[in-house]
Amino acid sequence: MDLTERKLKILQAIIADFVRTAEPVGSRTISRNYELGISPATIRNEMSDLEEMGYLTHPHTSSGRVPSEKAYRLYVNEMMSKKELSQDEKSAIAKQLYDNVTELDNLIERAAHVLSEITNLTAFALSPAKEMDTLRYVNLIPVDDRTVVLMIVSDSGKVSNTTVQLERPVNEETLRILAKNMTYNYSGKTLSEALKLDIIKSFREDAEAMAMFHNNIMPGFLKTLENMLNVNLYMDGLMNIFSIPEYKDIEKAKSFFEIINRKEDIMKKLIARDDGMIITIGGENQDADLSDCSVITATYHVDGKMVGKLGVIGPTRMKYDEVTSVVEFLTDNISKAFMITGGDKGNDG
Amino acid sequence: MDLTERKLKILQAIIADFVRTAEPVGSRTISRNYELGISPATIRNEMSDLEEMGYLTHPHTSSGRVPSEKAYRLYVNEMMSKKELSQDEKSAIAKQLYDNVTELDNLIERAAHVLSEITNLTAFALSPAKEMDTLRYVNLIPVDDRTVVLMIVSDSGKVSNTTVQLERPVNEETLRILAKNMTYNYSGKTLSEALKLDIIKSFREDAEAMAMFHNNIMPGFLKTLENMLNVNLYMDGLMNIFSIPEYKDIEKAKSFFEIINRKEDIMKKLIARDDGMIITIGGENQDADLSDCSVITATYHVDGKMVGKLGVIGPTRMKYDEVTSVVEFLTDNISKAFMITGGDKGNDG
DNA sequence: GTTAGCACTCGCAACTAAAGAGTGCTAACA
């Protein structure tokens, strides 16, 4: 059964109303406030169909309908009209973005700030990462039986190393295998590709080596890569969560902050997202912790060689059209700003 | 009227019970659980006295008593027996502190982490600051009518500068006066003394200059000083707030986060605190936002030349004895660690 | 196919009642 024009209109009205009020939407409300020219009873019938088709849900028998993730996905893909920002809005945003900003890393930070202010959501931004450098090899050099120096060499000749403490002693042979394995998996990858890669499965047979890799070596590896990439994560608008009805329950707020607090995880997940405007809704986020949230990210580029991300995280009930417009406007502006100034980093000393 | 031995014991019991349970304490509870050998009625009489003396309060007529800030202050000053950590506890903490830490800045970060884990409070730490360098002069160099370069020169010859955007145009004369004023006030002060200083009052007569100073120049000045001092603020255990009954109300939690979120403010306030173990209870904190909180900080030293802070923030109802012991143990350990390794910062590159 | 009407469900807020914890006071006791 395909969605009729009318069903689409009703669904759109329900989404619009629910996004605005956060309350389940009843048939009368739709009939009254959206001029569809049909009675509540008819709307009820259509709603019943939409529910059967999986676009609506029912908190309980006698309450209005709530859009499902499937509905949001349909909305985002098919129904959402791009909300053009007015010239006034644009210049207001631009003023906020550029005012008093002298260093470009500050611009990224500020973009996250502006984004959170406008959307009333939690915003984040990744500072530009050097995209083109690729890994040459990884080495693990034993110092004593529980201390290892992790060394990463890139094709451009950059060398980074960090000291890693192991939770249990390890013999050189294991280290050699690990290093070989890592080199095999990572070499030729760009630094940011390496960050996206999940090589743990590649030696699943050796549980012990995997555990050590995962618990001790991987964190150091990621951190070093991030340093080489020179990526910074900025977050803003964390407090906004408190004004969202979905999170009025303290337990929900708590679990939201538990996600948000693991900066490394967030960073890795952000880097792993594809380029361009990406919207993931509820369960589409791999992470079970994010199954109540939607995440919107977009990419900005600098000379095609460096790349950063900007986005928001919030409840699935969000103003997708507004948020995407603002995110797009901001990423465009950042890209432009980097072009004009050529990445000047301010001065000190 | 002086506090009798018995009143002290009752007060101590009330504090102990309230700190544990967060519930107002009744006379029966004290009689039953603390072997004072007196009946509830007698305890009620004593409580009544203690309330009149300002050590206890009464949420409402028919509920138990709650210790006042005055009571906590008395407890901290006179009654608190130092809680010696057991050898087991010490080694457990030390293990957590040192395990897997290779760089000393990580040690500070880790200390904040360990502290929050043990106390279940929000912990913070300031990385070591170079204490001895003093300011020579401050200069404000106009670039255009709204852009100024703020330059700070220290006696050791270190120069830092930052570009500041002004909210309104300013003439050179004003800048000259401002710079002269700042130099007059700050020169000869160590960097951290400068951070503590409040010079705004020194030109209160010129409202406009003050406003500009406060809104535009001061933030840049502080940030630059912090950079010169190389101070970092680490925070941990922010989430712990959610398990404290006092903050089960979402509005309270929100306002707590609003305080915590202003990192610069916190940093400045921490730096301004005296050295040694400092406990401020409720209203003793200058900041009205902190009037429900107690703050405990202690200082660690490196060669007497550098100095950092470690502490917690939580509800006035906290285990002062435990927290002070742990804070002390940690600061001692950090000081020792810096002595042994001589401030080696790890290696990279 | 659409709509009016109606019985029904469910959540929510207001209200009531009872229980429980604790106090303050009085009078008796050692």
Next chain:
DNA sequence: TGTTAGCACTCTTTAGTTGCGAGTGCTAAC
């Protein structure tokens, strides 16, 4: 005179109870 038992009283908390309102689903009429 200090201590204690007893008792009336206060106030909060919790569990029902009730009524209202929003909304549905079904049926029958248009």
